[in-house]
Each structure stands twice: as C-alpha cells, then as structure tokens.
Amino acid sequence: MHASHAIAAGMGGMRTSGDLVGRMQVTRGMRLDQAKDHVAAKLGVSRMDLSDPLVMREVRREHGLGFLRVDELAFPDEPGAIEAKFHIAEVLDVPINCVERFRARVGSAGLS
Amino acid sequence: MEAKIVTRMGDGSRLEMTASEIRADIEDGVAAAVKRAKVPPLTADEIDHLCDIFTSSTRFSAVDVGDEIVLSSDGTCSIDAGSMTDSLLVYQNSLGADILELAGSDYSYKAAKTIATLEAHNMKMAQFNCTAPLNYGAMPDLGRYSQPDGPITNWSELMPLGRIDEARASQEAAIELAMEDMLYVCEHLWEGGADGMDFDTAGASGDADLLATLRTVETLRERYPYMGLQVGMASEMVLGMHGQLEYKGRRLAGMWPHDQMQVVQEAGATIFGPAVNVNTTRSVAWNTARACTLIKPCMADAKIPVHPNVGMGVCGVPMTAFPPHDAVSRASRAMVDILKIDGL
Numbered sequence: 001m002h003a004s005h006a007i008a009a010g011m012g013g014m015r016t017s018g019d020l021v022g023r024m025q026v027t028r029g030m031r032l033d034q035a036k037d038h039v040a041a042k043l044g045v046s047r048m049d050l051s052d053p054l055v056m057r058e059v060r061r062e063h064g065l066g067f068l069r070v071d072e073l074a075f076p077d078e079p080g081a082i083e084a085k086f087h088i089a090e091v092l093d094v095p096i097n098c099v100e101r102f103r104a105r106v107g108s109a110g111l112s
Numbered sequence: 113m114e115a116k117i118v119t120r121m122g123d124g125s126r127l128e129m130t131a132s133e134i135r136a137d138i139e140d141g142v143a144a145a146v147k148r149a150k151v152p153p154l155t156a157d158e159i160d161h162l163c164d165i166f167t168s169s170t171r172f173s174a175v176d177v178g179d180e181i182v183l184s185s186d187g188t189c190s191i192d193a194g195s196m197t198d199s200l201l202v203y204q205n206s207l208g209a210d211i212l213e214l215a216g217s218d219y220s221y222k223a224a225k226t227i228a229t230l231e232a233h234n235m236k237m238a239q240f241n242c243t244a245p246l247n248y249g250a251m252p253d254l255g256r257y258s259q260p261d262g263p264i265t266n267w268s269e270l271m272p273l274g275r276i277d278e279a280r281a282s283q284e285a286a287i288e289l290a291m292e293d294m295l296y297v298c299e300h301l302w303e304g305g306a307d308g309m310d311f312d313t314a315g316a317s318g319d320a321d322l323l324a325t326l327r328t329v330e331t332l333r334e335r336y337p338y339m340g341l342q343v344g345m346a347s348e349m350v351l352g353m354h355g356q357l358e359y360k361g362r363r364l365a366g367m368w369p370h371d372q373m374q375v376v377q378e379a380g381a382t383i384f385g386p387a388v389n390v391n392t393t394r395s396v397a398w399n400t401a402r403a404c405t406l407i408k409p410c411m412a413d414a415k416i417p418v419h420p421n422v423g424m425g426v427c428g429v430p431m432t433a434f435p436p437h438d439a440v441s442r443a444s445r446a447m448v449d450i451l452k453i454d455g456l
Contacts, residue, residue, distance in 0.1 A: 101303075
C-alpha cells in the first residue's frame with residue numbers, strides 16, 4: 001500500500017527532497033506550500049525541481065544532504081545517515097534532535 | 113449500451129459499474145457526508161473530477177507532476193526485513209518514504225511503556241542509520257486501562273447498568289493513567305533522538321481517549337518546543353463515551369474532522385490526520401467522495417499540515433490487508449486533487 005501511495009502522490013523521499021519537506025512539516029508544522037517554498041529557497045531550486053530525482057541528486061550532493069546509494073553510483077566519502085543530518089540542520093535552519101544529542105555526547109572530543 | 117468499468121467495493125472486491133452508476137455513487141457519497149456532518153457539498157467541478165478519476169479504466173492513477181505531497185506513516189518497521197532499522201531503511205531507500213516511524217509490534221503506549229528504554233535505544237541506533245525524519249508512534253489506547261486489561265472498572269460494562277456517573281469517573285481516571293504512560297514513553301524516545309511522536313487512532317475509545325491525547329500533546333509542546341507531534345484520528349466522528357468532556361471549552365463528543373483539527377492544532381500538534389471510515393458495502397468511489405466531503409472543511413482553516421489517514425479501511429482505501437493498487441492510487445489522487453492536502 002505504501003508503494004501505491006508513493007508512486008501515485010508521494011514526493012519520493014530521499015530520491016528527491018521528500019524527507020526535507022517532510023522535516024519542515026514534522027518540526028515546524030509548516031503546511032505543504034510553505035514547506036516546499038522554504039526548502040526550495042534554502043537550496044536555490046524551483047518547486048518543480050523538488051520532486052525531480054535527477055536535479056535533487058546533484059543538489060543533495062552539493063549540500064551534503066545524503067542520497068540513496070545504487071551500485072553504479074556509490075560515494076563512500078559523501079555524508080550519509082546521521083552525517084547528512086548535520087548538514088540538513090544547517091542548510092534548512094531547523095533543529096534536529098539526534099544531531100543536537102550527538103553533538104552534546106561527543107562534546108569537545110569531536111565537534112566544535 | 114453503456115460500457116462497464118472495473119472498480120472496487122469498500123471491502124476491496126472487484127465489480128463492474130457503468131460511468132453513470134459511478135457518477136451516481138459519487139453524488140450519493142457527497143450527499144451522505146453533507147447529511148451526516150452538516151458540511152458543504154463538493155462543487156460540480158470537483159464531482160466531475162472524481163468521476164474522471166473513477167471512470168478511467170487504467171490500472172493506476174496519479175497526481176500531476178509537481179503536485180506531489182509528503183508521505184507520513186503509522187509504523188514503517190512492520191515488514192519482515194530483519195531488524196527494525198533494516199525495515200526503516202527499506203521504507204526510506206526503496207519505498208520512497210518521506211517520514212519514517214519506529215513502532216513496537218504492540219502498537220500501544222501502554223505496552224510501549226514496559227520497553228521504553230529498549231525502544232529508546234532502538235531509536236538511537238536507527239537515527240544513526242537513517243536520514244529521513246524518524247518519529248515514534250503508538251496508540252493512546254485508553255480502553256486498555258479498563259478491566260480486565262487494566263486497573264479501572266470497565267466503563268463499557270457500567271453504562272448498560274445505568275451507572276453513568278461511575279462510567280464517567282472511570283474514564284476520567286483512565287485519562288490520568290494514559291497521560292502518565294504516554295509522557296513516559298515520549299520522554300524516553302525523545303532522549304533516544306526521535307524527531308517526533310505520533311499518536312495514532314486518537315479517540316478510538318471515544319472523547320476521553322482524545323482528551324488524554326490532547327493534554328499529552330499540550331504538555332509535550334510546553335516541555336519540548338521543537339518536538340514533532342502528529343495526531344491521527346481513529347474515526348470520522350468522536351464518540352461520546354463520556355459525553356461531557358471538553359478541551360478548552362469545546363465539547364469533544366460529536367466532533368467532525370474540522371473541529372478535531374482545531375483542537376489538535378490548539379494543543380500544539382504539528383500534523384493532523386483525519387480519518388473517515390470506509391463502508392465496505394459501498395463502492396470505493398462512494399467512499400472516497402464521502403471522505404473528501406467530510407475532510408474538505410479542514411483544509412481552508414488549518415495552520416498545520418493535514419495528512420488524511422489513507423490506510424486500510426479509511427478515507428476510501430478498501431478494508432483489506434492487501435488493498436489493490438487501482439483503488440489505493442485513486443483514493444490517493446483524489447485526496448490530493450480535490451483537497452490539496454499537505455500529506456498522506
């Protein structure tokens with residue numbers, strides 16, 4: 001059922017910018033238009049680009065926002081998983097709970 | 113003779129209807145919502161568009177390019193794909209999930225309390241591995257606090273005996289216990305790094321169930337300014353199991369989606385999920401038209417995202433564990449095209 005919804009109406013998650021727009025809804029309670037406008041402005045893309053996997057792959061790579069690995073396109077030196085969320089918090093100007101906790105736990109041993 | 117179109121009933125079974133029959137069903141679904149909830153009908157253009165969606169013979173239907181919405185979920189770790197984190201990654205990497213949700217097999221905050229520290233650890237490990245927003249979800253599940261599952265005298269047994277005051281007192285006592293458990297679990301999961309909490313099927317045990325949820329959301333909002341708080345409803349109308357409970361001066365019993373949205377928003381939630389029950393004896397077209405009509409009043413007044421629950425047996429999706437793509441995609445598209453929803 002999730003696959004049906006994803007193909008019929010979903011933004012595409014990390015293939016595009018669905019997770020980024022979703023994060024603005026989860027954390028900031030932004031309605032869809034507001035969330036799309038916010039993410040598009042922060043990334044310097046159009047709203048139409050937000051659901052385009054080709055455009056967003058390059059944009060995500062440029063900003064270090066994480067992207068899905070496929071066999072032909074694996075970039076082990078790019079940020080992934082929680083690493084990418086540090087960049088997402090900064091680029092979208094939104095607090096991310098696990099990032100804050102990671103930073104606090106690592107403390108002076110790791111991050112400035 | 114008018115051609116037959118393959119479509120579905122609310123239980124998912126296949127049937128054939130003519131375009132005229134489908135249009136009549138859509139108009140009847142709209143009328144049923146108007147009569148029941150005293151909401152305005154859909155416009156003629158909206159009804160025409162629903163007819164276009166449901167009279168198409170294509171296997172799949174989808175929104176226009178550029179009109180995509182955010183997908184949230186009630187549990188994205190329930191598939192057989194190894195650990196919870198493995199399942200979450202399948203949803204993130206393969207199923208296009210925009211928002212993930214960690215949840216226990218026993219989807220209840222009361223049950224989650226007994227393993228809250230373990231769930232918090234699962235959350236912490238999952239957050240290391242996932243990039244998409246990751247919530248924790250469960251049901252408020254007020255009924256579990258009544259005997260024999262819980263400590264409180266069962267209000268459903270008291271009411272038929274005419275012991276109404278005692279039934280109400282039982283529900284009020286259960287609210288306190290449910291709030292305590294929900295807050296306990298949410299605080300642990302927040303410590304584990306959760307992005308937010310989902311209170312799914314709020315109001316399943318009636319107005320007291322919803323009140324416990326609203327008070328919990330309000331408390332969490334005061335304590336954690338940027339915690340994501342999603343409230344998904346159990347049904348289209350709040351049952352008055354207590355009947356006299358109010359939230360900020362508004363009686364909860366009998367509330368329809370528009371009023372539900374307002375109290376959820378006022379409590380401090382960041383996402384509201386209306387649910388409209390499916391009538392399995394009517395067509396998917398009838399059910400979707402009815403759901404759109406009931407939810408439409410929410411859309412103009414909402415200040416937070418509205419994600420209608422389009423899972424099994426709600427908002428037009430057939431009541432079956434394996435909903436067919438043709439039916440799900442039409443319900444999905446109708447919600448986006450007619451209501452301009454923020455997510456599903």
